[in-house]
Amino acid sequence: MTIRVRRAYDPPEPDDGYRVLVDRVWPRGRSRDALRLDEWAREVAPSDELRTWFGHDPSRWETFRARYRAELADPERSAILDHLARRAHSGTVTLVFGARDEEHNQARVVAEELERRLETTAGA
Helix, strand or coil: CEEEEEECCCCCCHHHCEEEECCCCCCCCCCHHHHCCCEECHHHCCCHHHHHHHCCCHHHHHHHHHHHHHHHCCHHHHHHHHHHHHHHHHCEEEEEECCCCCCCCHHHHHHHHHHHHHHHHHHC
16 A cells, blocks of 8 residues: 655656646646556546646645645545546556656645545545
């Protein structure tokens, strides 16, 4: 049960397991072959409005996290997160993102949510 977070501009690693792009837009300058993705879960990416508002400004990080978690509670997005949590339960899932900031991005929030779901199911 491992969840990893990696930039789309870093080379894939053999132990990445199931690789999922969690961006709404395709990473600039990256080919499908270079990314070696198993899935593009654009539906779980932040809305265009939230993404534009955030602008990867670290001073907005906590508010972004709260607003993004509210978006992730949507039933369609929640179902995708459940699917990814099941994958993570049986192996490594690597969340791929295109942002420069490795600490303040949507993949970190998705990873937190998946970890929370795994903890909940482990305790059930």
